[in-house]
Amino acid sequence: MTTPLRLGIAGLGTVGVGVVKIVRQKANLLAARTGRPVVITAVSARSKDKDRGVNLNDYAWEDDPVALAKRDDVDVFVELMGGHDGAAKDATEAAIAAGKDVVTANKALLALHGQELAEAAEANDRVIRFEAAVAGGIPVIKSLTEGLAGNEIQRVMGVMNGTCNYILTRMQDAGLPYEEVFAEADALGYLEADPNLDVGGIDAGHKLALLSSIAFGTKVAFDGVELEGIQRISIEDIHQAAELGFRIKLLGVAQLTGRGLEQRMSPCLVPADSPLGQLKGGTNMVVIEGDAVEQVVLRGPGAGEGPTASAVMGDICDIARGLRISTFGVPAETLEVAKSAHSISPAPYYLRMELLDRPGALAKVATALGESGISIDRMRQSQHEGSEAPVLIVTHKTQRDALDTAIDAMKATGVLAQDPVALRIESV
Amino acid sequence: MTTPLRLGIAGLGTVGVGVVKIVRQKANLLAARTGRPVVITAVSARSKDKDRGVNLNDYAWEDDPVALAKRDDVDVFVELMGGHDGAAKDATEAAIAAGKDVVTANKALLALHGQELAEAAEANDRVIRFEAAVAGGIPVIKSLTEGLAGNEIQRVMGVMNGTCNYILTRMQDAGLPYEEVFAEADALGYLEADPNLDVGGIDAGHKLALLSSIAFGTKVAFDGVELEGIQRISIEDIHQAAELGFRIKLLGVAQLTGRGLEQRMSPCLVPADSPLGQLKGGTNMVVIEGDAVEQVVLRGPGAGEGPTASAVMGDICDIARGLRISTFGVPAETLEVAKSAHSISPAPYYLRMELLDRPGALAKVATALGESGISIDRMRQSQHEGSEAPVLIVTHKTQRDALDTAIDAMKATGVLAQDPVALRIESV
Numbered sequence: 012m013t014t015p016l017r018l019g020i021a022g023l024g025t026v027g028v029g030v031v032k033i034v035r036q037k038a039n040l041l042a043a044r045t046g047r048p049v050v051i052t053a054v055s056a057r058s059k060d061k062d063r064g065v066n067l068n069d070y071a072w073e074d075d076p077v078a079l080a081k082r083d084d085v086d087v088f089v090e091l092m093g094g095h096d097g098a099a100k101d102a103t104e105a106a107i108a109a110g111k112d113v114v115t116a117n118k119a120l121l122a123l124h125g126q127e128l129a130e131a132a133e134a135n136d137r138v139i140r141f142e143a144a145v146a147g148g149i150p151v152i153k154s155l156t157e158g159l160a161g162n163e164i165q166r167v168m169g170v171m172n173g174t175c176n177y178i179l180t181r182m183q184d185a186g187l188p189y190e191e192v193f194a195e196a197d198a199l200g201y202l203e204a205d206p207n208l209d210v211g212g213i214d215a216g217h218k219l220a221l222l223s224s225i226a227f228g229t230k231v232a233f234d235g236v237e238l239e240g241i242q243r244i245s246i247e248d249i250h251q252a253a254e255l256g257f258r259i260k261l262l263g264v265a266q267l268t269g270r271g272l273e274q275r276m277s278p279c280l281v282p283a284d285s286p287l288g289q290l291k292g293g294t295n296m297v298v299i300e301g302d303a304v305e306q307v308v309l310r311g312p313g314a315g316e317g318p319t320a321s322a323v324m325g326d327i328c329d330i331a332r333g334l335r336i337s338t339f340g341v342p343a344e345t346l347e348v349a350k351s352a353h354s355i356s357p358a359p360y361y362l363r364m365e366l367l368d369r370p371g372a373l374a375k376v377a378t379a380l381g382e383s384g385i386s387i388d389r390m391r392q393s394q395h396e397g398s399e400a401p402v403l404i405v406t407h408k409t410q411r412d413a414l415d416t417a418i419d420a421m422k423a424t425g426v427l428a429q430d431p432v433a434l435r436i437e438s439v
Numbered sequence: 440m441t442t443p444l445r446l447g448i449a450g451l452g453t454v455g456v457g458v459v460k461i462v463r464q465k466a467n468l469l470a471a472r473t474g475r476p477v478v479i480t481a482v483s484a485r486s487k488d489k490d491r492g493v494n495l496n497d498y499a500w501e502d503d504p505v506a507l508a509k510r511d512d513v514d515v516f517v518e519l520m521g522g523h524d525g526a527a528k529d530a531t532e533a534a535i536a537a538g539k540d541v542v543t544a545n546k547a548l549l550a551l552h553g554q555e556l557a558e559a560a561e562a563n564d565r566v567i568r569f570e571a572a573v574a575g576g577i578p579v580i581k582s583l584t585e586g587l588a589g590n591e592i593q594r595v596m597g598v599m600n601g602t603c604n605y606i607l608t609r610m611q612d613a614g615l616p617y618e619e620v621f622a623e624a625d626a627l628g629y630l631e632a633d634p635n636l637d638v639g640g641i642d643a644g645h646k647l648a649l650l651s652s653i654a655f656g657t658k659v660a661f662d663g664v665e666l667e668g669i670q671r672i673s674i675e676d677i678h679q680a681a682e683l684g685f686r687i688k689l690l691g692v693a694q695l696t697g698r699g700l701e702q703r704m705s706p707c708l709v710p711a712d713s714p715l716g717q718l719k720g721g722t723n724m725v726v727i728e729g730d731a732v733e734q735v736v737l738r739g740p741g742a743g744e745g746p747t748a749s750a751v752m753g754d755i756c757d758i759a760r761g762l763r764i765s766t767f768g769v770p771a772e773t774l775e776v777a778k779s780a781h782s783i784s785p786a787p788y789y790l791r792m793e794l795l796d797r798p799g800a801l802a803k804v805a806t807a808l809g810e811s812g813i814s815i816d817r818m819r820q821s822q823h824e825g826s827e828a829p830v831l832i833v834t835h836k837t838q839r840d841a842l843d844t845a846i847d848a849m850k851a852t853g854v855l856a857q858d859p860v861a862l863r864i865e866s867v
Contacts (some may be wrong), residue, residue, distance in 0.1 A: 033589050033731060043656065043769050044588050142586065148732035150586025155587075158570065158578025159764065160472050161461050161752025228471065286738065289717065303461060303749035304576040307739035310714065311732065321731035324589025334585065334762045341471050 013271075015048040018329040019111075021076035021086035021102055022092035023056035023063055026116055026143070029091065029320030030327075031065050041324075045331035055079040080106035087112045087330055089323065090162040093121035107131045107139075114326040116143035116319055122217035122233040125224070129343035139338040140326035145218045146171050148318030149311040150325060155299060156227050156340035163302025164226040166266040168439065172215035173293030173313035174201045175241050175261040179278075180291045183253065188246045201293075211240035212261060216276040219263035223274055225340045227267045228347060230256070232274070236349035239277035240325075248363060248432055251403055252280050255361070258288040262437055271352030279437040280361050286310070287439050298439065355410035357439070359388060362406065362414075364421075364431035366397040372426040373402065379424065383417035385409040399428040405436070443476040444759040447513035447531055449504035450520035451484035451491055453525075454544055454571070457748030458517065458755075459493050465646040470750075473759035483507040485516050508534035515540045515758055517751065523547035535560045535567075535643045542754040544571035544747055550645035550661040553652070557771035568754035573646040574723040576746030577739040578753060583653050583727060584768035590729025592654040594694040596673065596867065600643035601721030601741035602629045603669050603689040607706075608719045609740065611681065629721075639668035640689060644704040647691035650725070651702055653768045655695045655774060661704070663779035666707035676791060676860055679831055680708050683789070683817075686716040690865055699780030708789050708864040714738070715867050726867065782839035786866070787816060790834065790842075792849075792859035793827040794820075800854040811845035813837045827856045833864070 018034065020027055034041070034051050053071035055078075058325045073079040080088045080102045088106035090113060092099045099120050106113050107128065115121065121128070121141055132139045142152045146169060155164070170176050174196055181192045193210070196202055201209075206215045220233040241261050252259050257280035265274045281287045286308050290296045295313030300306050313319040329335075339346060368374040373392060380387060389405040406414070414433060421427055446462065448455055462469070462479050469477045481499035482809045483506075501507040510517045510528045516534035518541060520527045528547050534541050535556065541652060543549065549556070549569055560567045562644060570580045581674055583592070602624055609620045621638070629637075636642045648661040669689050674719050680687050684710035709715045715738050718724050723741030728734050740746040757763075767774060794800040801820060815834040834842070842861060849855055 029731070037589070037591065040591060041589070046770075149735060150582045153581060153586045154578045157757060157760075158581045158753045159749060160756035161465070161469070161749050163465065284717075286714070286717075289712075289714075300751065303457070303745040303752070304744055305740050305743075309735070309737055311735035315733075317731040318733055321587060321589050321729065324731070325586045328588035329585060332585075332764060334764065336760060336762065342474075345471065369475065376741055410587070414749060 013047055015050045017050055017052045018089050018327065019053045019079045019082055019084045019087070020051060020089045020091065021055045021079050021088065021297065023054060024091065025316045026319045026323065027056070027091040027317035028063050028065050029350050030091070030323050033320055033324050045328050047331055049331050053079050053083045054081055060090055076102035077105045080111065081109045085111060087114055087327060089116055089327070090115040092115055095123045100124060102287060103128060104131070107137055108133060110135055110137060112137050112143065112330050113139045114323055114330070115139065115141050117143040117322060118214065118217040118221060122220045122231055125221065125231045125338065126343060126346070129338035133337060133343055137293050138330065138335050140329065141221070142326050143319045143322035145221055147311065147315065148312040148321045149295060149297060149309045150322070151224060151297045151309050153325065154307070155222070156308060156336060159299060159301050159304055159307070162303045164299065166264065166300040166303050167222050167226045167297065168262060168264045169219070169222065169258050169295065169297040170287060170290055171218045171263055171295050171297070171313065172209055172261055173295060174209040174363050175215065176290060177201060177293050178210070179241060179244065179259055179261065182246055183258065186246065189244060210242055212238045212276045215261060215263055218263055219274055219276050223265040223272060224346065226265060227272060227349065228341050229272055229349035230346045232272065232349060232351060235272060236274040236276055237354060241278050243432060244278050247286070251363060252361065253283065255405065256283050257281060258283050260287055260290070260436065262287065264437060266356065267349065268352055268356060270355055272349035273352045273354060273356055275354060277435065279435045280439055281439050285439045357408040357410050359408050359436040360406045360414055361434040362404040362431050362438055365428035366402050367426050367428055368398045368400050369426060375424040375426050376402065376421050379417045379420035380406065382420065383413040385413055385417055441475055443478045445478055445480045445512055445514045446755065447481045447507045447510055448479060448517045448519065449483045449507050450518065451482060452519065453744045454747045454751065455484070455519040456491050456493050457567050457744035458519065458751050460469050461748055461752050469756065473756050475759055477755060477759050480512045481507050481510055481520070505533045506531035508539065509537045513539060515542055515755060517755070518543040519751070521545055523551045523844060528552060529687050531556060532559070535563060536566055538563055538565060539543065540565050541567045542751055542758070543567065543569050544751060546572040546642065546645040546649060550648045550659055553659045554648065554771060554774070557766035561765060561771055566758065566763050568757065569649070570754050571747045571750035573649055574725050575741040575743065576749045577723060577725060577737045578750070579725045579737050580653060581753065582735070582737060583650070584764060587729050587732055587735070590731045592727065592729050594692065594728040595650050595654045595725065596690060596692045597647070597650065597723065597725040598688050598715060598718055599646045599691055599723050599741060600637055600689055600738060602637040603643065604718060605629060605721050606638070606668060607672065607687055607689065610674055610677050611686065614674065618671060633841060634639065638670055640704045642664045643689060643691055647693055647702055647704050651693040651700060652774065654693060655700060655777065656769050656776035657700055658774045660700065660777060660779060661855055664702040664704055665782060671708050671860060672706050679791060680789065681711065683833065684711050685709060685864065686711050687862065688715055688718070690715065692865060694784065695777065696780055696784060698783055700777035701780045701782060703782060703783055706862055707767045708862055709867050716749050785836040787836050788834045788842055788863040789862040789864055790832040790859050792830050793856035794830050795856055796826050796828055797854060803852040803854050804849050805832065807845045807848035808834065810848065811841040813841055813845055
């Protein structure tokens with residue numbers, strides 16, 4: 012098999028340039044590993060004249076990614092533009108319609124349109140591969156769909172947004188407030204144009220929805236992900252969690268329960284000495300639990316030119332080698348619709364609140380918890396000078412619904428100075 | 440593609456029984472994922488009558504694994520007998536000659552005969568898969584050969600013998616001497632029949648030789664692995680290393696340098712707060728460093744029925760899905776012979792020795808190091824009551840050869856009560 016595999020690359024940002032560099036610099040290595048030359052025939056991006064530090068003269072240029080996607084001299088459409096609609100979606104659809112395989116790093120596109128795209132690709136006997144869309148350089152899609160194919164997956168967890176993990180660990184290490192670290196991250200260029208994609212948990216939620224699908228054989232259901240961002244995490248929470256032996260992480264958890272598929276992306280407390288608790292900076296980590304394998308933990312860089320290009324190249328090499336698999340591990344049309352289960356699995360919770368300094372305030376809070384059937388593991392009221400008393404409560408295991416009921420009841424008593432911070436304590 | 444994939448399983452120990460259970464209990468899941476039924480047609484083991492807690496009545500029985508390997512109703516020969524020669528080798532050769540694919544968990548067989556077996560298989564257009572042979576349930580072979588195929592691999596490291604890691608972490612946590620923990624491990628059934636395979640580093644060395652081959656595209660060279668076991672690690676070393684901020688691990692390191700392939704399996708000091716340093720008990724960890732991906736760390740159970748069967752099933756599912764790849768990632772006949780480089784990459788070393796209590800003894804040791812061009816980072820002579828003074832030295836970076844020369848010179852001075860313990864400090 013010495014027919015070259017011909018790539019058309021749409022999007023020449025950081026990742027696109029990284030892919031071009033690898034294809035150019037490692038032609039021999041790629042040919043040795045895949046048994047055939049891997050070449051670029053055409054590229055597309057917004058601006059033809061921009062200096063990207065890489066020689067593009069050998070490749071045809073298309074201003075329009077849809078035109079690129081349809082070219083006869085392209086076997087694989089490599090979509091590195093981003094965005095869940097517009098050009099990325101149009102070009103991907105065009106590529107599939109024209110009988111091309113697709114490699115993409117676009118989590119938003121697949122989280123929102125993955126089902127229809129996969130069905131279209133499979134109807135044409137084409138593949139869509141997206142290792143780079145989840146957890147950067149970590150080969151997690153491949154590990155789940157192929158390496159662990161003999162397992163019934165029980166739970167998938169992950170820290171999959173490097174920017175949020177950077178912010179949370181920087182708050183912890185430097186003792187700085189959220190706003191200050193957020194501004195730092197912004198200055199460093201770590202944030203998406205719409206920062207809510209990062210700190211609101213949306214980007215990580217997209218990734219979780221994709222992992223859920225391949226883990227459980229269910230249709231991607233991003234709208235079933237309970238999303239909670241890190242914007243309300245204060246330095247006080249970081250300190251309190253640390254004193255209790257925990258770290259706060261924006262943690263995604265997906266598990267298929269008897270009552271449906273539970274998908275959460277929210278700030279959680281995890282033990283400080285667990286692999287997740289020890290994860291620092293922009294590094295990502297995915298924890299996979301299967302009935303046979305028990306627990307596998309994968310850790311690596313979640314973003315950046317090299318790591319993301321590495322994941323894209325893994326998919327390209329698979330296609331070059333003839334290793335073809337359904338987008339979500341099983342044919343898209345056989346994926347089941349999972350009933351969405353809203354945080355039904357119980358857990359202990361961390362509750363931090365400011366009580367107005369009135370007689371009986373603490374009793375009212377405790378009563379509200381008790382009436383929702385929630386028992387208290389630990390409670391601490393700190394010394395205070397002003398009119399508001401900081402109170403920290405760790406509950407025994409409870410369901411989120413019961414906790415929300417209790418919080419509503421607390422609020423109704425008028426003793427809270429503001430809404431409490433409630434964080435799940437996840438066993439990992 | 441609804442033709443069943445038919446397995447012949449040779450060896451019905453822990454792993455073999457685990458595979459039988461998965462195939463029986465997850466028929467639907469496996470068929471959904473691979474697109475075809477995965478079935479067992481025949482099995483073979485030493486004793487037909489032994490109760491293994493699993494129903495074997497549906498399968499043909501062969502006393503002779505070679506006969507099993509040749510059966511017409513077997514597509515994949517699953518070799519779970521173990522041993523680097525004898526029946527395992529004969530049957531694997533017979534399977535390949537008969538045109539079967541092979542899935543094996545046998546690290547010794549492949550470390551010693553992998554090249555000839557792979558060449559024979561590839562000449563017949565057959566595959567040999569061995570995910571279960573390295574690091575138990577961790578999909579590390581797949582990650583290296585496929586997921587990270589776009590990388591030039593720079594270094595592979597791993598803790599890949601759970602028994603040794605159990606012994607070392609138990610010594611650390613319980614403050615017990617090596618001999619006592621070794622006896623515990625023996626009583627728990629953690630040790631191979633020949634314990635030197637574990638504590639001598641041979642088993643882990645086999646695994647490292649396989650990883651080296653797929654990482655660097657070189658012929659498996661187990662005889663190029665510098666092997667050093669953990670038998671000389673004392674509780675004193677564990678304590679001293681901890682005080683310096685390190686943990687002692689039986690660590691495999693493979694790197695392709697300008698001067699050849701360096702493969703070491705030896706007890707090393709690693710930072711206590713690194714992922715490797717924090718690894719406890721029987722868990723395995725592999726660290727892969729590539730030029731694009733930077734660093735990926737994979738962690739999971741290194742042995743046991745479920746995890747090892749999970750790895751075997753991953754290979755079987757790949758074959759069922761038609762995902763076929765050369766044994767070592769590239770055709771075996773293209774693998775290069777790597778020149779073996781004997782610990783040329785420099786590192787700091789930990790040196791612990793007992794000096795006879797004579798005037799000038801310490802000066803003689805320091806002189807021996809200086810004359811080999813080795814400078815001292817830290818040196819500590821502890822208080823002592825007897826006639827021997829414990830001395831601990833941490834050197835600056837040096838090559839192992841220079842250190843060995845210095846140790847010989849020290850010994851020649853007659854001030855050492857016994858041979859020093861010299862452990863490499865690995866940057867991870």
